[in-house]
Amino acid sequence: MSKGSCLCGSVTWETLAEPYAMYNCHCRMCQKVHGAAFGTYCFFRGGEVRWTSSTDTIVHYRSSDVLVRSSCDVCGSVVPYANAAGDHWVTPGGCHEEMRKPDYNIFVRDNSPWHTINGDMPRCDAYPEESGIPSVEGVPVPGKAKGNVRGSCLCGAVTYQVTEPFKVAHNCHCSRCRHGRAAAHASNGFVSCDGVEFLSGGDMLKTYKVPGARSFSQVFCKVCSSLMPHRVSERGFTLIPLGGLDDDPEIKPVDHLFVASKASWHDITDDLPQYPEGPPPA
Numbered sequence: 001m002s003k004g005s006c007l008c009g010s011v012t013w014e015t016l017a018e019p020y021a022m023y024n025c026h027c028r029m030c031q032k033v034h035g036a037a038f039g040t041y042c043f044f045r046g047g048e049v050r051w052t053s054s055t056d057t058i059v060h061y062r063s064s065d066v067l068v069r070s071s072c073d074v075c076g077s078v079v080p081y082a083n084a085a086g087d088h089w090v091t092p093g094g095c096h097e098e099m100r101k102p103d104y105n106i107f108v109r110d111n112s113p114w115h116t117i118n119g120d121m122p123r124c125d126a127y128p129e130e131s132g133i134p135s136v137e138g139v140p141v142p143g144k145a146k147g148n149v150r151g152s153c154l155c156g157a158v159t160y161q162v163t164e165p166f167k168v169a170h171n172c173h174c175s176r177c178r179h180g181r182a183a184a185h186a187s188n189g190f191v192s193c194d195g196v197e198f199l200s201g202g203d204m205l206k207t208y209k210v211p212g213a214r215s216f217s218q219v220f221c222k223v224c225s226s227l228m229p230h231r232v233s234e235r236g237f238t239l240i241p242l243g244g245l246d247d248d249p250e251i252k253p254v255d256h257l258f259v260a261s262k263a264s265w266h267d268i269t270d271d272l273p274q275y276p277e278g279p280p281p282a
């Protein structure tokens with residue numbers, strides 16, 4: 001049994017069994033909605049997941065024939081949803097308990113150019129055959145930019161371009177990033193404050209700021225809840241969740257931050273430097 005919640009805590013749930021399957025999903029839809037390299041989903045039978053809060057802030061977005069995704073309308077975090085067969089798909093991003101590890105990397109055909117899949121976990125191009133879940137058509141994998149690097153949300157309402165080279169990118173395993181992205185970790189690129197120009201859908205953006213945090217916020221599309229660039233004026237940068245990019249940023253995360261808060265169910269399988277908390281002073 002485990003407990004989970006969205007970033008703002010409006011939506012909480014508990015699971016009443018061990019997941020019968022667990023996948024790291026590298027599909028482009030997960031990348032965009034989670035603003036991350038991949039989403040992780042635990043699968044439960046009907047009746048094995050229950051809400052422990054109101055569900056009033058949950059909103060839905062149909063991302064494919066097989067799936068209607070759910071998220072919290074206050075903070076933009078992905079929350080559990082049920083598929084047509086009545087199975088529950090639960091993101092363990094905010095889970096604190098010891099948990100089993102995923103079985104497969106799935107939709108590896110969609111993996112982004114800025115993320116390398118390492119380790120010996122089995123890989124599939126779609127869902128594993130044994131799951132019986134039909135494949136879905138993908139969103140194109142980012143290629144080399146023809147001009148400025150572009151990005152967009154999953155529903156397409158919000159589009160933006162990055163008007164300067166990225167300064168750096170980090171993987172962040174802090175508890176806020178794991179809850180907010182509902183993922184193993186965030187992968188963020190950084191540019192100056194004025195380095196992102198929204199081309200459409202500026203009025204579709206919602207912002208959630210964690211009360212008491214210096215600047216920790218999530219900016220997301222109010223239709224599909226994809227995580228979008230976030231200007232942090234007081235710290236002089238704009239943070240770009242790399243999962244939303246439609247072109248190759250030609251930069252990869254250089255390290256893993258806040259690994260002291262890493263999810264128990266996630267193994268880091270690359271050789272990048274790991275820091276228990278924030279980055280070392282430059």
Ligand SMILES: [Zn+2]
Binds near residue numbers: 006009010076077
């Ligand atoms: Zn929330």
Ligand SMILES: [Zn+2]
Binds near residue numbers: 028030
């Ligand atoms: Zn996916």
Ligand SMILES: [Zn+2]
Binds near residue numbers: 156157158222224
């Ligand atoms: Zn959208």
